[in-house]
Amino acid sequence: MSGQRTLGINGIGRIGKLTLWHHLGRNDFDRFVVNTGRTVGTSLDSVIQYLVKDSTYGQLHRWLGGLNAKKDCCVLDEDKGLFRIQGREVRILREARNPKDIPWRDNGVDLVIDCTGKFVDQHADPDTPGGALRGHLAAGARVVIQSSPFKSKQKNVPDPDDAIMMIYGINQHKFEPGRHTVISAGSCTTTALAHMMRPLLERDLTRRMITAGMSTVHAITPSQPVLDAVPGSGAKDMRKVRSGLSNIVLTSTGAAKALEQVMPEISRIGFMADSVRIPTATVSLIILNITFQSGVDGDGKPLIDRDAINRIYRDASLGEAAGLVKYTEEQNVSSDIEGEDAAVVIEAAETHTRTGFIDVVLPSGDGERTESIPVTHVKVFGWYDNEMGSYTHRLGQLTSYVASTL
Numbered sequence: 001m002s003g004q005r006t007l008g009i010n011g012i013g014r015i016g017k018l019t020l021w022h023h024l025g026r027n028d029f030d031r032f033v034v035n036t037g038r039t040v041g042t043s044l045d046s047v048i049q050y051l052v053k054d055s056t057y058g059q060l061h062r063w064l065g066g067l068n069a070k071k072d073c074c075v076l077d078e079d080k081g082l083f084r085i086q087g088r089e090v091r092i093l094r095e096a097r098n099p100k101d102i103p104w105r106d107n108g109v110d111l112v113i114d115c116t117g118k119f120v121d122q123h124a125d126p127d128t129p130g131g132a133l134r135g136h137l138a139a140g141a142r143v144v145i146q147s148s149p150f151k152s153k154q155k156n157v158p159d160p161d162d163a164i165m166m167i168y169g170i171n172q173h174k175f176e177p178g179r180h181t182v183i184s185a186g187s188c189t190t191t192a193l194a195h196m197m198r199p200l201l202e203r204d205l206t207r208r209m210i211t212a213g214m215s216t217v218h219a220i221t222p223s224q225p226v227l228d229a230v231p232g233s234g235a236k237d238m239r240k241v242r243s244g245l246s247n248i249v250l251t252s253t254g255a256a257k258a259l260e261q262v263m264p265e266i267s268r269i270g271f272m273a274d275s276v277r278i279p280t281a282t283v284s285l286i287i288l289n290i291t292f293q294s295g296v297d298g299d300g301k302p303l304i305d306r307d308a309i310n311r312i313y314r315d316a317s318l319g320e321a322a323g324l325v326k327y328t329e330e331q332n333v334s335s336d337i338e339g340e341d342a343a344v345v346i347e348a349a350e351t352h353t354r355t356g357f358i359d360v361v362l363p364s365g366d367g368e369r370t371e372s373i374p375v376t377h378v379k380v381f382g383w384y385d386n387e388m389g390s391y392t393h394r395l396g397q398l399t400s401y402v403a404s405t406l
Contacts, residue, residue: 033104035092109141143406189216194343196288223240224249225244239251253275293374306353323341347381
């Protein structure tokens with residue numbers, strides 16, 4: 001990326017807004033072009049007020065510079081949508097909602113992050129009615145990163161050759177400049193789950209997984225109504241329209257399926273996943289359950305136990321996953337993790353293991369023989385700030401990584 005480094009952001013919902021915060025805290029881009037697709041409030045000042053204040057993370061200038069930091073934002077040109085924020089120029093585009101009509105080319109934008117959650121089909125043509133992710137490419141961007149998993153209408157069809165799902169710290173090295181132009185950054189849960197699974201898959205002791213499953217106790221999201229709402233046409237899950245502030249809501253998650261795209265070795269495991277939404281603003285918790293074929297030492301003691309699992313995560317947090325996996329032996333609640341810059345925080349005090357023996361009947365010559373196999377079930381708890389700390393920071397690192405190749 002030569003000349004003035006410009007990042008395009010489509011959509012300023014939770015992830016779009018926090019993406020701007022993240023990159024204002026780094027030095028990888030000189031200016032930002034943000035597409036809202038409509039007028040926000042009564043003036044550019046309305047946009048600024050929305051962008052610099054947050055009910056979860058506080059005010060932008062304090063988030064960047066601490067308690068005594070000074071606010072630095074002012075309108076430069078109302079008509080052109082230009083303002084300065086914390087020393088960087090931001091331009092707001094308010095005309096086009098369809099990606100192919102957004103003037104990225106005219107604004108010198110090579111890289112776009114689509115944070116709308118609307119354009120998720122990696123196969124859809126730029127001229128698809130209502131818009132498509134590839135419309136950003138038609139509008140002048142060289143690469144577009146989607147802040148959610150792909151969801152194609154074409155079932156059981158391989159991804160196009162130029163499309164890839166990447167999670168920073170897991171498989172970003174697979175990015176090929178000039179080939180990959182449509183990227184998914186997965187989801188917050190997929191990001192945390194991948195970083196919980198990777199250390200286990202990379203150790204001989206814990207590589208022999210029999211089956212696995214996870215539940216995420218997940219903070220509320222903007223898709224949930226404040227109060228009970230009328231179901232839309234064709235709605236199948238009546239729980240999704242119930243008040244997110246008044247209920248614990250059982251729902252599904254595509255994290256396990258998405259995990260297979262970034263870690264193909266997972267496909268051999270019967271991995272299950274589900275989600276429980278709770279009325280908190282941010283920070284979620286993965287409860288990971290894995291059954292291993294274990295071994296025993298000379299005294300008959302299982303080789304996979306609580307200390308062994310915690311040692312794996314502690315070593316990963318100090319080694320290959322430093323800054324991505326954090327390990328704590330403290331007793332935490334969700335608010336302690338808010339803003340924590342880590343893909344996942346392992347709550348080591350709650351790691352549990354149990355080993356039993358199952359009889360397996362095996363063929364032997366003309367008959368059969370029975371062997372007793374040690375099997376260890378492991379439960380691990382992993383916190384993640386599903387908005388800023390875990391997901392947006394990893395999305396930002398991935399964005400900077402891709403930008404460095406353009």
